[in-house]
Amino acid sequence: MTEQQIRKRARGIDRAFDILDHLRDVKTSQRPAEIAQALGAPTSTVYDLIGTLVDHGMLEVTDAHGSVFLGRRVYFLGLAYRDYFDLTRQAAGMLDEITASTKETSQFCMLDGNKYTVALQREGSRPFRISADVGERTAIPWTASGRLLLGHLSDQEIRDLIPAEDFILPDGRQMDFDAYIAEIRRAHDERFFSFDSIVDTFTHCFAAPVYDQSGICSATLCIVAPKDDARKNYDLYKNVLQSAGDKLSKTA
Amino acid sequence: MTEQQIRKRARGIDRAFDILDHLRDVKTSQRPAEIAQALGAPTSTVYDLIGTLVDHGMLEVTDAHGSVFLGRRVYFLGLAYRDYFDLTRQAAGMLDEITASTKETSQFCMLDGNKYTVALQREGSRPFRISADVGERTAIPWTASGRLLLGHLSDQEIRDLIPAEDFILPDGRQMDFDAYIAEIRRAHDERFFSFDSIVDTFTHCFAAPVYDQSGICSATLCIVAPKDDARKNYDLYKNVLQSAGDKLSKTA
DNA sequence: ATTTTTATTCCGCTATAACGGAACATATGC
DNA sequence: GCATATGTTCCGTTATAGCGGAATAAAAAT
Numbered sequence: 001m002t003e004q005q006i007r008k009r010a011r012g013i014d015r016a017f018d019i020l021d022h023l024r025d026v027k028t029s030q031r032p033a034e035i036a037q038a039l040g041a042p043t044s045t046v047y048d049l050i051g052t053l054v055d056h057g058m059l060e061v062t063d064a065h066g067s068v069f070l071g072r073r074v075y076f077l078g079l080a081y082r083d084y085f086d087l088t089r090q091a092a093g094m095l096d097e098i099t100a101s102t103k104e105t106s107q108f109c110m111l112d113g114n115k116y117t118v119a120l121q122r123e124g125s126r127p128f129r130i131s132a133d134v135g136e137r138t139a140i141p142w143t144a145s146g147r148l149l150l151g152h153l154s155d156q157e158i159r160d161l162i163p164a165e166d167f168i169l170p171d172g173r174q175m176d177f178d179a180y181i182a183e184i185r186r187a188h189d190e191r192f193f194s195f196d197s198i199v200d201t202f203t204h205c206f207a208a209p210v211y212d213q214s215g216i217c218s219a220t221l222c223i224v225a226p227k228d229d230a231r232k233n234y235d236l237y238k239n240v241l242q243s244a245g246d247k248l249s250k251t252a
Numbered sequence: 253m254t255e256q257q258i259r260k261r262a263r264g265i266d267r268a269f270d271i272l273d274h275l276r277d278v279k280t281s282q283r284p285a286e287i288a289q290a291l292g293a294p295t296s297t298v299y300d301l302i303g304t305l306v307d308h309g310m311l312e313v314t315d316a317h318g319s320v321f322l323g324r325r326v327y328f329l330g331l332a333y334r335d336y337f338d339l340t341r342q343a344a345g346m347l348d349e350i351t352a353s354t355k356e357t358s359q360f361c362m363l364d365g366n367k368y369t370v371a372l373q374r375e376g377s378r379p380f381r382i383s384a385d386v387g388e389r390t391a392i393p394w395t396a397s398g399r400l401l402l403g404h405l406s407d408q409e410i411r412d413l414i415p416a417e418d419f420i421l422p423d424g425r426q427m428d429f430d431a432y433i434a435e436i437r438r439a440h441d442e443r444f445f446s447f448d449s450i451v452d453t454f455t456h457c458f459a460a461p462v463y464d465q466s467g468i469c470s471a472t473l474c475i476v477a478p479k480d481d482a483r484k485n486y487d488l489y490k491n492v493l494q495s496a497g498d499k500l501s502k503t504a
Numbered sequence: 505a506t507t508t509t510t511a512t513t514c515c516g517c518t519a520t521a522a523c524g525g526a527a528c529a530t531a532t533g534c
Numbered sequence: 535g536c537a538t539a540t541g542t543t544c545c546g547t548t549a550t551a552g553c554g555g556a557a558t559a560a561a562a563a564t
Contacts, residue, residue, distance in 0.1 A: 009522050009549055013264045013301070017308050021325075024332040027470065028362055028371075033541050042523055047542070049265070049522095056269050063386075066542090070333040073269075078330015080276040081322040110280060135315050218279065261519060261552050285511050294553055299512070301552095318512090 015041055016049050029062035029069035094244045095122035107222040109145045114161050116140045139166035141175055142198045144207040145220035151188030152216045155181055170199055204230030208241035211249040221245050267293055268301050281314035281321035346496045347374035359474040361397045366413050368392045391418035393427055394450045396459040397472035403440030404468045407433055422451055456482030460493035463501040473497050
């Protein structure tokens with residue numbers, strides 16, 4: 001076989017998306033036979049694929065002749081795409097504002113499974129070595145955000161979620177679970193949490209929640225500042241973060 | 253094999269949508285390995301599928317670790333879904349209004365390949381036998397809408413689109429192509445066309461364009477009225493249709 | 505640095521999805 | 535009405551997609 005591999009059969013998945021794209025192009029519902037013709041694809045295959053696409057809700061039958069158009073599910077997927085990138089774009093703007101007004105490093109953080117990750121970061125005017133890089137996965141209990149992001153879970157759910165070793169601090173000390181839970185509850189009530197960093201000795205971390213439409217804290221905005229800056233500007237930084245978090249929140 | 257067929261392999265298409273749905277659920281980008289674990293699906297398969305989904309633009313790589321989230325294309329598909337059903341819903345409302353104010357039968361019509369079809373219909377107070385039922389495919393030149401819907405095409409494109417036999421009227425007479433083109437150009441300029449029905453002897457058909465965002469007449473609103481009603485209310489019907497068409501049009 | 509774990513790529517086997525074509529159903533023309 | 539064309543379903547064959555498992559690479563732990 002040569003570089004130009006000759007394939008006699010197309011993958012179902014490729015043809016499936018061809019069907020979806022085609023319907024998008026023509027902007028109308030069409031019958032299976034029409035679609036098959038338009039794509040130059042084998043009829044029996046197209047019938048089969050349309051069947052499974054309908055089962056998946058990616059297509060909907062629109063009339064008694066069996067015409068199909070794009071289905072509800074593609075719409076919901078589209079919404080998810082938009083929400084994700086809207087949030088990312090808006091969050092990036094917020095970080096710009098926060099860092100512009102405070103000169104401190106700001107971050108947009110989320111959970112990634114049972115770990116904490118920095119999704120976006122804007123470095124302050126005096127960038128120092130931040131504990132975690134963007135995309136790095138960190139133990140949730142080591143972070144200020146890790147108090148806010150679990151606020152909607154029960155004690156047991158929190159215990160189940162976090163691996164036991166994540167309660168052991170970088171310096172080897174064991175965290176107290178009950179004290180951690182108490183901090184989570186307090187952070188949830190106050191819509192804010194801050195503490196001297198656990199992973200280094202010279203920074204203070206501020207975190208404010210971003211809520212999704214169901215009121216769950218789905219992300220946080222953070223400021224990482226040298227301890228003395230943090231002390232001097234505590235109220236300012238807290239207010240800046242909270243109002244930015246409110247702006248990104250979807251709650252009505 | 254029994255009723256409960258045991259399958260050892262899943263279809264790629266099914267797993268592909270599982271991946272999309274999963275990302276919608278978690279609302280974050282994830283790495284292939286995570287997704288495979290979350291779905292309990294074979295790793296090698298998930299890697300392969302994610303590759304093709306990325307090729308299709310259904311997924312996008314969001315960071316240097318290879319994390320993926322829903323891609324641009326799902327968004328565009330979602331938009332197409334929304335536009336289609338928005339237009340359908342709004343058009344149905346318009347037909348209600350038109351028929352309420354005129355008592356005549358109103359229709360929402362589109363092209364379906366190289367044929368004309370009635371997509372929606374609201375029957376007037378004295379329903380008579382309409383030439384074409386909803387969903388029926390009719391020769392484009394036989395219809396009033398068939399003047400408006402081709403307004404964006406060149407003479408040659410029109411000639412290529414319409415099968416020769418569609419220029420033969422139901423009574424066997426041959427239509428003159430140049431005269432037909434002239435009517436199309438005039439209808440396009442006037443944003444309106446009406447004539448005594450070709451397919452029956454007692455109705456007059458009115459048609460006004462609905463434009464999509466690129467200014468192409470993608471649909472029409474029509475009134476099918478008995479000839480004498482049509483004569484008496486010509487200006488009223490024309491105005492009602494045109495303003496309704498303007499409301500549905502996407503042009504800025 | 506070295507080991508251990510986890511993530512990714514590679515590759516060969518085989519269950520089966522895609523396909524062609526026949527059979528059947530439905531619409532269209534005569 | 536019958537004939538012709540077109541749309542849909544059914545079914546057997548076979549190219550190959552999905553899979554398991556090995557090999558390799560990258561991270562994490564020691």
